[in-house]
Amino acid sequence: MNAIAQLKKDVTPDGPDYDTVRRVIELITEDYRDQPSLEAIADRLGQSPTQLQKTFTRWAGLSPKAFLQAVTLDHAKRLLREEDLPLLETSFEVGLSGPSRLHDLFVTHEAMSPGEWKAKGGGLVIRYGFHISPFGLALIMVTDRGLAGLAFSDSGDEKACLEDMTCRWPNAQYVEDLQATTPYAARIFEPSKWSSQQPLRVVLIGTDFQVRVWESLLKIPMGRAVTYSDIAKDIGQPTAMRAVGAAVGRNPVSFVVPCHRALGKNGDLTGYHWGLTRKRAMLGWEAGRA
DNA sequence: CACGGCAAAACGC
DNA sequence: GCGTTTTGCCGTG
Structure with a gap:
Protein backbone atom coordinates (compact mmCIF):
# COMPACT_ATOMS: atom_id res chain seq x y z
CA MET A 1 0.00 0.00 0.00
CA THR A 72 11.53 21.10 22.10
CA LEU A 73 12.80 24.61 22.30
CA ASP A 74 16.34 23.39 21.80
CA HIS A 75 15.44 21.94 18.47
CA ALA A 76 13.78 25.12 17.33
CA LYS A 77 16.86 27.04 18.29
CA ARG A 78 19.01 24.61 16.41
CA LEU A 79 16.90 25.12 13.32
CA LEU A 80 17.68 28.79 13.55
CA ARG A 81 21.38 28.27 13.99
CA GLU A 82 21.59 25.53 11.39
CA GLU A 83 23.49 27.75 8.98
CA ASP A 84 25.95 28.46 7.45
CA LEU A 85 23.89 26.90 4.86
CA PRO A 86 22.68 30.25 3.76
CA LEU A 87 19.17 30.99 4.80
CA LEU A 88 17.26 33.56 2.91
CA GLU A 89 20.28 34.53 0.91
CA THR A 90 19.87 31.44 -1.21
CA SER A 91 17.53 32.07 -4.02
CA PHE A 92 14.87 29.50 -4.58
CA GLU A 93 16.18 28.76 -8.03
CA VAL A 94 19.61 27.95 -6.75
CA GLY A 95 18.03 25.56 -4.31
CA LEU A 96 16.43 23.64 -7.12
CA SER A 97 19.68 22.07 -8.16
CA GLY A 98 20.84 21.20 -4.70
CA PRO A 99 20.39 17.62 -3.60
CA SER A 100 19.49 18.82 -0.14
CA ARG A 101 16.29 20.07 -1.66
CA LEU A 102 15.37 16.61 -2.78
CA HIS A 103 12.76 16.29 -0.11
CA ASP A 104 11.38 19.74 -0.40
CA LEU A 105 8.21 20.73 -2.10
CA PHE A 106 9.03 22.66 -5.22
CA VAL A 107 6.93 25.63 -5.94
CA THR A 108 6.62 28.23 -8.63
CA HIS A 109 4.68 31.25 -7.72
CA GLU A 110 3.20 34.31 -9.25
CA ALA A 111 1.57 37.25 -7.58
CA MET A 112 -1.71 38.82 -8.47
CA SER A 113 -1.45 42.29 -9.92
CA PRO A 114 -2.46 45.17 -7.65
CA GLY A 115 -5.55 45.64 -9.77
CA GLU A 116 -6.61 42.06 -9.27
CA TRP A 117 -6.00 42.43 -5.57
CA LYS A 118 -8.21 45.49 -5.37
CA ALA A 119 -10.99 43.56 -7.04
CA LYS A 120 -11.00 41.30 -3.96
CA GLY A 121 -11.25 38.25 -6.11
CA GLY A 122 -13.82 39.72 -8.48
CA GLY A 123 -14.02 37.79 -11.74
CA LEU A 124 -12.08 34.93 -10.20
CA VAL A 125 -13.44 31.41 -10.03
CA ILE A 126 -12.11 29.53 -7.04
CA ARG A 127 -12.64 25.80 -6.77
CA TYR A 128 -12.34 24.24 -3.35
CA GLY A 129 -12.58 21.01 -1.46
CA PHE A 130 -11.77 19.46 1.90
CA HIS A 131 -9.27 16.64 2.07
CA ILE A 132 -7.76 14.61 4.85
CA SER A 133 -4.17 15.44 5.63
CA PRO A 134 -1.65 14.67 8.33
CA PHE A 135 -2.65 17.94 9.98
CA GLY A 136 -6.38 17.52 10.02
CA LEU A 137 -8.82 18.50 7.33
CA ALA A 138 -7.18 20.57 4.65
CA LEU A 139 -9.23 23.07 2.71
CA ILE A 140 -7.68 23.46 -0.72
CA MET A 141 -8.56 26.30 -3.06
CA VAL A 142 -7.40 26.53 -6.63
CA THR A 143 -7.79 28.84 -9.58
CA ASP A 144 -6.91 27.99 -13.16
CA ARG A 145 -3.54 29.55 -12.43
CA GLY A 146 -2.70 27.31 -9.53
CA LEU A 147 -3.07 26.84 -5.82
CA ALA A 148 -4.48 29.95 -4.17
CA GLY A 149 -5.44 28.81 -0.70
CA LEU A 150 -4.70 26.10 1.83
CA ALA A 151 -6.28 26.13 5.26
CA PHE A 152 -6.81 23.64 8.06
CA SER A 153 -9.74 22.68 10.17
CA ASP A 154 -10.77 20.09 12.65
CA SER A 155 -13.63 17.85 11.82
CA GLY A 156 -16.84 19.80 12.37
CA ASP A 157 -15.32 23.22 11.89
CA GLU A 158 -15.35 23.15 8.13
CA LYS A 159 -17.84 25.93 7.86
CA ALA A 160 -15.85 28.40 9.91
CA CYS A 161 -12.74 27.42 8.05
CA LEU A 162 -14.32 27.99 4.68
CA GLU A 163 -15.64 31.32 5.81
CA ASP A 164 -12.25 32.36 7.08
CA MET A 165 -10.93 31.87 3.59
CA THR A 166 -13.79 33.17 1.45
CA CYS A 167 -13.95 36.48 3.27
CA ARG A 168 -10.42 37.19 2.14
CA TRP A 169 -11.57 37.42 -1.46
CA PRO A 170 -15.27 38.21 -1.03
CA ASN A 171 -15.98 38.91 -4.68
CA ALA A 172 -14.73 35.63 -6.03
CA GLN A 173 -17.05 32.93 -7.17
CA TYR A 174 -16.71 29.75 -5.17
CA VAL A 175 -17.40 26.29 -6.50
CA GLU A 176 -16.96 23.09 -4.59
CA ASP A 177 -14.98 20.84 -6.91
CA LEU A 178 -13.21 17.87 -5.44
CA GLN A 179 -12.07 16.79 -8.85
CA ALA A 180 -10.02 19.94 -9.20
CA THR A 181 -8.52 19.87 -5.73
CA THR A 182 -7.79 16.19 -5.25
CA PRO A 183 -4.60 16.16 -7.35
CA TYR A 184 -3.23 18.97 -5.22
CA ALA A 185 -4.06 17.16 -2.01
CA ALA A 186 -2.33 14.05 -3.26
CA ARG A 187 0.86 15.89 -4.02
CA ILE A 188 1.20 18.40 -1.24
CA PHE A 189 1.26 15.94 1.61
CA GLU A 190 3.20 13.18 -0.08
CA PRO A 191 6.90 13.99 -0.22
CA SER A 192 7.60 11.23 -2.72
CA LYS A 193 5.53 13.20 -5.21
CA TRP A 194 7.52 16.38 -4.74
CA SER A 195 9.53 17.01 -7.85
CA SER A 196 11.51 19.83 -9.32
CA GLN A 197 10.40 18.66 -12.75
CA GLN A 198 6.81 19.55 -12.03
CA PRO A 199 6.75 22.32 -9.49
CA LEU A 200 3.53 23.11 -7.77
CA ARG A 201 1.99 26.28 -9.11
CA VAL A 202 0.92 28.79 -6.51
CA VAL A 203 -0.77 32.15 -6.93
CA LEU A 204 -0.27 34.65 -4.17
CA ILE A 205 -3.18 36.98 -3.68
CA GLY A 206 -2.35 39.78 -1.29
CA THR A 207 -0.95 43.26 -0.88
CA ASP A 208 2.46 44.07 -2.21
CA PHE A 209 4.00 43.90 1.23
CA GLN A 210 2.36 40.58 2.03
CA VAL A 211 3.44 39.01 -1.22
CA ARG A 212 7.02 40.00 -0.57
CA VAL A 213 6.89 38.42 2.84
CA TRP A 214 5.38 35.21 1.47
CA GLU A 215 7.95 34.98 -1.28
CA SER A 216 10.58 35.26 1.38
CA LEU A 217 9.01 32.37 3.27
CA LEU A 218 9.15 30.21 0.17
CA LYS A 219 12.91 30.44 0.23
CA ILE A 220 13.22 28.67 3.56
CA PRO A 221 14.17 25.06 2.94
CA MET A 222 12.45 22.24 4.71
CA GLY A 223 13.68 21.43 8.15
CA ARG A 224 15.02 24.90 8.72
CA ALA A 225 13.60 28.00 10.29
CA VAL A 226 14.09 31.73 10.39
CA THR A 227 13.01 34.52 12.68
CA TYR A 228 10.57 37.25 11.85
CA SER A 229 13.38 39.75 11.83
CA ASP A 230 15.31 37.63 9.33
CA ILE A 231 12.40 37.99 6.98
CA ALA A 232 12.15 41.70 7.66
CA LYS A 233 15.78 42.05 6.69
CA ASP A 234 15.32 39.91 3.63
CA ILE A 235 12.64 42.17 2.20
CA GLY A 236 14.75 45.21 2.94
CA GLN A 237 12.78 46.58 5.86
CA PRO A 238 14.70 45.48 8.92
CA THR A 239 12.55 47.38 11.36
CA ALA A 240 9.27 46.02 10.08
CA MET A 241 9.47 42.70 11.85
CA ARG A 242 6.19 43.23 13.55
CA ALA A 243 4.40 43.99 10.33
CA VAL A 244 6.08 40.89 8.96
CA GLY A 245 4.52 38.88 11.72
CA ALA A 246 1.11 40.17 10.78
CA ALA A 247 1.70 39.41 7.12
CA VAL A 248 2.94 35.92 7.87
CA GLY A 249 -0.22 35.40 9.84
CA ARG A 250 -2.35 36.26 6.85
CA ASN A 251 -0.64 33.75 4.61
CA PRO A 252 -3.45 32.13 2.64
CA VAL A 253 -1.48 29.10 1.47
CA SER A 254 -0.55 27.59 4.77
CA PHE A 255 2.04 24.81 4.81
CA VAL A 256 2.99 25.20 1.14
CA VAL A 257 4.12 28.71 1.93
CA PRO A 258 5.88 27.53 5.04
CA CYS A 259 4.74 30.02 7.62
CA HIS A 260 5.34 27.38 10.26
CA ARG A 261 9.07 27.82 9.68
CA ALA A 262 8.98 31.34 11.07
CA LEU A 263 9.87 31.45 14.73
CA GLY A 264 10.42 34.07 17.38
CA LYS A 265 13.95 35.27 17.87
CA ASN A 266 14.59 33.02 20.85
CA GLY A 267 13.27 29.96 19.07
CA ASP A 268 9.83 30.19 20.63
CA LEU A 269 6.96 29.18 18.47
CA THR A 270 4.68 32.11 18.79
CA GLY A 271 1.13 31.92 17.55
CA TYR A 272 -0.38 30.29 14.54
CA HIS A 273 -3.60 31.07 12.76
CA TRP A 274 -4.66 27.44 12.54
CA GLY A 275 -3.53 26.54 16.04
CA LEU A 276 -0.16 26.31 17.67
CA THR A 277 -0.48 22.56 17.95
CA ARG A 278 -0.66 22.30 14.21
CA LYS A 279 2.45 24.42 13.82
CA ARG A 280 4.35 22.09 16.10
CA ALA A 281 2.96 19.11 14.26
CA MET A 282 4.24 20.46 10.97
CA LEU A 283 7.71 21.04 12.35
CA GLY A 284 7.69 17.57 13.84
CA TRP A 285 6.45 16.04 10.62
CA GLU A 286 9.22 17.76 8.70
CA ALA A 287 11.80 16.76 11.25
CA GLY A 288 10.84 13.18 10.48
CA ARG A 289 11.54 13.66 6.81
CA ALA A 290 14.28 16.25 6.54
C1' DC B 1 -7.05 54.40 15.64
C1' DA B 2 -6.28 49.63 17.24
C1' DC B 3 -4.39 45.60 16.46
C1' DG B 4 -1.16 41.72 15.72
C1' DG B 5 2.07 34.73 14.79
C1' DC B 6 7.57 40.97 17.22
C1' DA B 7 11.66 42.43 19.96
C1' DA B 8 14.65 45.03 22.82
C1' DA B 9 14.85 47.10 27.42
C1' DA B 10 13.42 47.30 31.91
C1' DC B 11 11.90 45.26 36.02
C1' DG B 12 11.42 42.07 39.97
C1' DC B 13 12.64 38.00 42.20
C1' DG C 1 20.18 34.82 35.39
C1' DC C 2 15.30 33.88 34.96
C1' DG C 3 10.10 35.03 33.67
C1' DT C 4 7.03 38.89 33.12
C1' DT C 5 5.75 43.84 31.73
C1' DT C 6 6.49 47.94 29.19
C1' DT C 7 7.41 50.43 25.31
C1' DG C 8 8.66 51.44 20.33
C1' DC C 9 7.82 49.02 15.74
C1' DC C 10 4.99 49.14 11.12
C1' DG C 11 1.54 47.80 7.52
C1' DT C 12 -3.71 46.92 7.38
C1' DG C 13 -8.65 47.75 7.59
Whole structure:
Protein backbone atom coordinates (compact mmCIF):
# COMPACT_ATOMS: atom_id res chain seq x y z
CA MET A 1 0.00 0.00 0.00
CA ASN A 2 1.37 3.38 -0.84
CA ALA A 3 1.78 6.07 1.71
CA ILE A 4 -1.26 8.08 0.75
CA ALA A 5 -3.53 5.11 0.85
CA GLN A 6 -2.07 4.27 4.21
CA LEU A 7 -2.78 7.76 5.40
CA LYS A 8 -6.32 7.62 4.16
CA LYS A 9 -6.86 4.43 6.01
CA ASP A 10 -5.30 5.50 9.25
CA VAL A 11 -5.79 9.19 9.54
CA THR A 12 -9.42 9.54 8.79
CA PRO A 13 -10.57 12.66 10.59
CA ASP A 14 -13.08 10.81 12.69
CA GLY A 15 -11.05 7.65 13.04
CA PRO A 16 -9.66 6.49 16.35
CA ASP A 17 -6.07 6.64 15.17
CA TYR A 18 -6.41 10.23 14.13
CA ASP A 19 -7.80 11.12 17.49
CA THR A 20 -5.01 9.31 19.25
CA VAL A 21 -2.36 11.05 17.24
CA ARG A 22 -3.96 14.39 17.75
CA ARG A 23 -4.12 13.90 21.49
CA VAL A 24 -0.54 12.71 21.67
CA ILE A 25 0.61 15.79 19.84
CA GLU A 26 -1.40 18.06 22.05
CA LEU A 27 -0.11 16.37 25.12
CA ILE A 28 3.49 16.49 24.00
CA THR A 29 3.34 20.07 22.88
CA GLU A 30 1.76 21.18 26.11
CA ASP A 31 4.08 19.30 28.38
CA TYR A 32 7.26 19.19 26.37
CA ARG A 33 9.05 21.05 29.13
CA ASP A 34 8.56 18.01 31.33
CA GLN A 35 9.80 15.64 28.63
CA PRO A 36 7.14 13.03 29.31
CA SER A 37 8.09 9.45 28.63
CA LEU A 38 6.27 7.22 26.22
CA GLU A 39 4.89 5.30 29.17
CA ALA A 40 3.54 8.44 30.78
CA ILE A 41 1.83 9.50 27.58
CA ALA A 42 0.34 6.10 26.93
CA ASP A 43 -0.83 5.97 30.48
CA ARG A 44 -2.74 9.20 30.19
CA LEU A 45 -4.41 8.06 27.00
CA GLY A 46 -5.18 4.66 28.41
CA GLN A 47 -3.25 2.80 25.75
CA SER A 48 -0.36 0.43 25.70
CA PRO A 49 2.99 2.05 24.99
CA THR A 50 3.86 -0.27 22.13
CA GLN A 51 0.56 0.22 20.38
CA LEU A 52 0.77 3.95 20.80
CA GLN A 53 4.30 4.00 19.51
CA LYS A 54 3.33 2.08 16.41
CA THR A 55 0.32 4.21 15.57
CA PHE A 56 2.13 7.42 16.09
CA THR A 57 5.23 6.48 14.17
CA ARG A 58 3.24 5.37 11.18
CA TRP A 59 1.49 8.68 11.10
CA ALA A 60 4.29 11.08 11.82
CA GLY A 61 7.27 9.26 10.39
CA LEU A 62 9.01 9.49 13.71
CA SER A 63 8.52 8.11 17.17
CA PRO A 64 6.80 10.02 19.96
CA LYS A 65 10.18 10.49 21.60
CA ALA A 66 11.71 11.89 18.44
CA PHE A 67 8.67 14.06 18.00
CA LEU A 68 9.05 15.33 21.51
CA GLN A 69 12.61 16.29 20.75
CA ALA A 70 11.57 17.94 17.54
CA VAL A 71 9.12 20.08 19.42
CA THR A 72 11.53 21.10 22.10
CA LEU A 73 12.80 24.61 22.30
CA ASP A 74 16.34 23.39 21.80
CA HIS A 75 15.44 21.94 18.47
CA ALA A 76 13.78 25.12 17.33
CA LYS A 77 16.86 27.04 18.29
CA ARG A 78 19.01 24.61 16.41
CA LEU A 79 16.90 25.12 13.32
CA LEU A 80 17.68 28.79 13.55
CA ARG A 81 21.38 28.27 13.99
CA GLU A 82 21.59 25.53 11.39
CA GLU A 83 23.49 27.75 8.98
CA ASP A 84 25.95 28.46 7.45
CA LEU A 85 23.89 26.90 4.86
CA PRO A 86 22.68 30.25 3.76
CA LEU A 87 19.17 30.99 4.80
CA LEU A 88 17.26 33.56 2.91
CA GLU A 89 20.28 34.53 0.91
CA THR A 90 19.87 31.44 -1.21
CA SER A 91 17.53 32.07 -4.02
CA PHE A 92 14.87 29.50 -4.58
CA GLU A 93 16.18 28.76 -8.03
CA VAL A 94 19.61 27.95 -6.75
CA GLY A 95 18.03 25.56 -4.31
CA LEU A 96 16.43 23.64 -7.12
CA SER A 97 19.68 22.07 -8.16
CA GLY A 98 20.84 21.20 -4.70
CA PRO A 99 20.39 17.62 -3.60
CA SER A 100 19.49 18.82 -0.14
CA ARG A 101 16.29 20.07 -1.66
CA LEU A 102 15.37 16.61 -2.78
CA HIS A 103 12.76 16.29 -0.11
CA ASP A 104 11.38 19.74 -0.40
CA LEU A 105 8.21 20.73 -2.10
CA PHE A 106 9.03 22.66 -5.22
CA VAL A 107 6.93 25.63 -5.94
CA THR A 108 6.62 28.23 -8.63
CA HIS A 109 4.68 31.25 -7.72
CA GLU A 110 3.20 34.31 -9.25
CA ALA A 111 1.57 37.25 -7.58
CA MET A 112 -1.71 38.82 -8.47
CA SER A 113 -1.45 42.29 -9.92
CA PRO A 114 -2.46 45.17 -7.65
CA GLY A 115 -5.55 45.64 -9.77
CA GLU A 116 -6.61 42.06 -9.27
CA TRP A 117 -6.00 42.43 -5.57
CA LYS A 118 -8.21 45.49 -5.37
CA ALA A 119 -10.99 43.56 -7.04
CA LYS A 120 -11.00 41.30 -3.96
CA GLY A 121 -11.25 38.25 -6.11
CA GLY A 122 -13.82 39.72 -8.48
CA GLY A 123 -14.02 37.79 -11.74
CA LEU A 124 -12.08 34.93 -10.20
CA VAL A 125 -13.44 31.41 -10.03
CA ILE A 126 -12.11 29.53 -7.04
CA ARG A 127 -12.64 25.80 -6.77
CA TYR A 128 -12.34 24.24 -3.35
CA GLY A 129 -12.58 21.01 -1.46
CA PHE A 130 -11.77 19.46 1.90
CA HIS A 131 -9.27 16.64 2.07
CA ILE A 132 -7.76 14.61 4.85
CA SER A 133 -4.17 15.44 5.63
CA PRO A 134 -1.65 14.67 8.33
CA PHE A 135 -2.65 17.94 9.98
CA GLY A 136 -6.38 17.52 10.02
CA LEU A 137 -8.82 18.50 7.33
CA ALA A 138 -7.18 20.57 4.65
CA LEU A 139 -9.23 23.07 2.71
CA ILE A 140 -7.68 23.46 -0.72
CA MET A 141 -8.56 26.30 -3.06
CA VAL A 142 -7.40 26.53 -6.63
CA THR A 143 -7.79 28.84 -9.58
CA ASP A 144 -6.91 27.99 -13.16
CA ARG A 145 -3.54 29.55 -12.43
CA GLY A 146 -2.70 27.31 -9.53
CA LEU A 147 -3.07 26.84 -5.82
CA ALA A 148 -4.48 29.95 -4.17
CA GLY A 149 -5.44 28.81 -0.70
CA LEU A 150 -4.70 26.10 1.83
CA ALA A 151 -6.28 26.13 5.26
CA PHE A 152 -6.81 23.64 8.06
CA SER A 153 -9.74 22.68 10.17
CA ASP A 154 -10.77 20.09 12.65
CA SER A 155 -13.63 17.85 11.82
CA GLY A 156 -16.84 19.80 12.37
CA ASP A 157 -15.32 23.22 11.89
CA GLU A 158 -15.35 23.15 8.13
CA LYS A 159 -17.84 25.93 7.86
CA ALA A 160 -15.85 28.40 9.91
CA CYS A 161 -12.74 27.42 8.05
CA LEU A 162 -14.32 27.99 4.68
CA GLU A 163 -15.64 31.32 5.81
CA ASP A 164 -12.25 32.36 7.08
CA MET A 165 -10.93 31.87 3.59
CA THR A 166 -13.79 33.17 1.45
CA CYS A 167 -13.95 36.48 3.27
CA ARG A 168 -10.42 37.19 2.14
CA TRP A 169 -11.57 37.42 -1.46
CA PRO A 170 -15.27 38.21 -1.03
CA ASN A 171 -15.98 38.91 -4.68
CA ALA A 172 -14.73 35.63 -6.03
CA GLN A 173 -17.05 32.93 -7.17
CA TYR A 174 -16.71 29.75 -5.17
CA VAL A 175 -17.40 26.29 -6.50
CA GLU A 176 -16.96 23.09 -4.59
CA ASP A 177 -14.98 20.84 -6.91
CA LEU A 178 -13.21 17.87 -5.44
CA GLN A 179 -12.07 16.79 -8.85
CA ALA A 180 -10.02 19.94 -9.20
CA THR A 181 -8.52 19.87 -5.73
CA THR A 182 -7.79 16.19 -5.25
CA PRO A 183 -4.60 16.16 -7.35
CA TYR A 184 -3.23 18.97 -5.22
CA ALA A 185 -4.06 17.16 -2.01
CA ALA A 186 -2.33 14.05 -3.26
CA ARG A 187 0.86 15.89 -4.02
CA ILE A 188 1.20 18.40 -1.24
CA PHE A 189 1.26 15.94 1.61
CA GLU A 190 3.20 13.18 -0.08
CA PRO A 191 6.90 13.99 -0.22
CA SER A 192 7.60 11.23 -2.72
CA LYS A 193 5.53 13.20 -5.21
CA TRP A 194 7.52 16.38 -4.74
CA SER A 195 9.53 17.01 -7.85
CA SER A 196 11.51 19.83 -9.32
CA GLN A 197 10.40 18.66 -12.75
CA GLN A 198 6.81 19.55 -12.03
CA PRO A 199 6.75 22.32 -9.49
CA LEU A 200 3.53 23.11 -7.77
CA ARG A 201 1.99 26.28 -9.11
CA VAL A 202 0.92 28.79 -6.51
CA VAL A 203 -0.77 32.15 -6.93
CA LEU A 204 -0.27 34.65 -4.17
CA ILE A 205 -3.18 36.98 -3.68
CA GLY A 206 -2.35 39.78 -1.29
CA THR A 207 -0.95 43.26 -0.88
CA ASP A 208 2.46 44.07 -2.21
CA PHE A 209 4.00 43.90 1.23
CA GLN A 210 2.36 40.58 2.03
CA VAL A 211 3.44 39.01 -1.22
CA ARG A 212 7.02 40.00 -0.57
CA VAL A 213 6.89 38.42 2.84
CA TRP A 214 5.38 35.21 1.47
CA GLU A 215 7.95 34.98 -1.28
CA SER A 216 10.58 35.26 1.38
CA LEU A 217 9.01 32.37 3.27
CA LEU A 218 9.15 30.21 0.17
CA LYS A 219 12.91 30.44 0.23
CA ILE A 220 13.22 28.67 3.56
CA PRO A 221 14.17 25.06 2.94
CA MET A 222 12.45 22.24 4.71
CA GLY A 223 13.68 21.43 8.15
CA ARG A 224 15.02 24.90 8.72
CA ALA A 225 13.60 28.00 10.29
CA VAL A 226 14.09 31.73 10.39
CA THR A 227 13.01 34.52 12.68
CA TYR A 228 10.57 37.25 11.85
CA SER A 229 13.38 39.75 11.83
CA ASP A 230 15.31 37.63 9.33
CA ILE A 231 12.40 37.99 6.98
CA ALA A 232 12.15 41.70 7.66
CA LYS A 233 15.78 42.05 6.69
CA ASP A 234 15.32 39.91 3.63
CA ILE A 235 12.64 42.17 2.20
CA GLY A 236 14.75 45.21 2.94
CA GLN A 237 12.78 46.58 5.86
CA PRO A 238 14.70 45.48 8.92
CA THR A 239 12.55 47.38 11.36
CA ALA A 240 9.27 46.02 10.08
CA MET A 241 9.47 42.70 11.85
CA ARG A 242 6.19 43.23 13.55
CA ALA A 243 4.40 43.99 10.33
CA VAL A 244 6.08 40.89 8.96
CA GLY A 245 4.52 38.88 11.72
CA ALA A 246 1.11 40.17 10.78
CA ALA A 247 1.70 39.41 7.12
CA VAL A 248 2.94 35.92 7.87
CA GLY A 249 -0.22 35.40 9.84
CA ARG A 250 -2.35 36.26 6.85
CA ASN A 251 -0.64 33.75 4.61
CA PRO A 252 -3.45 32.13 2.64
CA VAL A 253 -1.48 29.10 1.47
CA SER A 254 -0.55 27.59 4.77
CA PHE A 255 2.04 24.81 4.81
CA VAL A 256 2.99 25.20 1.14
CA VAL A 257 4.12 28.71 1.93
CA PRO A 258 5.88 27.53 5.04
CA CYS A 259 4.74 30.02 7.62
CA HIS A 260 5.34 27.38 10.26
CA ARG A 261 9.07 27.82 9.68
CA ALA A 262 8.98 31.34 11.07
CA LEU A 263 9.87 31.45 14.73
CA GLY A 264 10.42 34.07 17.38
CA LYS A 265 13.95 35.27 17.87
CA ASN A 266 14.59 33.02 20.85
CA GLY A 267 13.27 29.96 19.07
CA ASP A 268 9.83 30.19 20.63
CA LEU A 269 6.96 29.18 18.47
CA THR A 270 4.68 32.11 18.79
CA GLY A 271 1.13 31.92 17.55
CA TYR A 272 -0.38 30.29 14.54
CA HIS A 273 -3.60 31.07 12.76
CA TRP A 274 -4.66 27.44 12.54
CA GLY A 275 -3.53 26.54 16.04
CA LEU A 276 -0.16 26.31 17.67
CA THR A 277 -0.48 22.56 17.95
CA ARG A 278 -0.66 22.30 14.21
CA LYS A 279 2.45 24.42 13.82
CA ARG A 280 4.35 22.09 16.10
CA ALA A 281 2.96 19.11 14.26
CA MET A 282 4.24 20.46 10.97
CA LEU A 283 7.71 21.04 12.35
CA GLY A 284 7.69 17.57 13.84
CA TRP A 285 6.45 16.04 10.62
CA GLU A 286 9.22 17.76 8.70
CA ALA A 287 11.80 16.76 11.25
CA GLY A 288 10.84 13.18 10.48
CA ARG A 289 11.54 13.66 6.81
CA ALA A 290 14.28 16.25 6.54
C1' DC B 1 -7.05 54.40 15.64
C1' DA B 2 -6.28 49.63 17.24
C1' DC B 3 -4.39 45.60 16.46
C1' DG B 4 -1.16 41.72 15.72
C1' DG B 5 2.07 34.73 14.79
C1' DC B 6 7.57 40.97 17.22
C1' DA B 7 11.66 42.43 19.96
C1' DA B 8 14.65 45.03 22.82
C1' DA B 9 14.85 47.10 27.42
C1' DA B 10 13.42 47.30 31.91
C1' DC B 11 11.90 45.26 36.02
C1' DG B 12 11.42 42.07 39.97
C1' DC B 13 12.64 38.00 42.20
C1' DG C 1 20.18 34.82 35.39
C1' DC C 2 15.30 33.88 34.96
C1' DG C 3 10.10 35.03 33.67
C1' DT C 4 7.03 38.89 33.12
C1' DT C 5 5.75 43.84 31.73
C1' DT C 6 6.49 47.94 29.19
C1' DT C 7 7.41 50.43 25.31
C1' DG C 8 8.66 51.44 20.33
C1' DC C 9 7.82 49.02 15.74
C1' DC C 10 4.99 49.14 11.12
C1' DG C 11 1.54 47.80 7.52
C1' DT C 12 -3.71 46.92 7.38
C1' DG C 13 -8.65 47.75 7.59
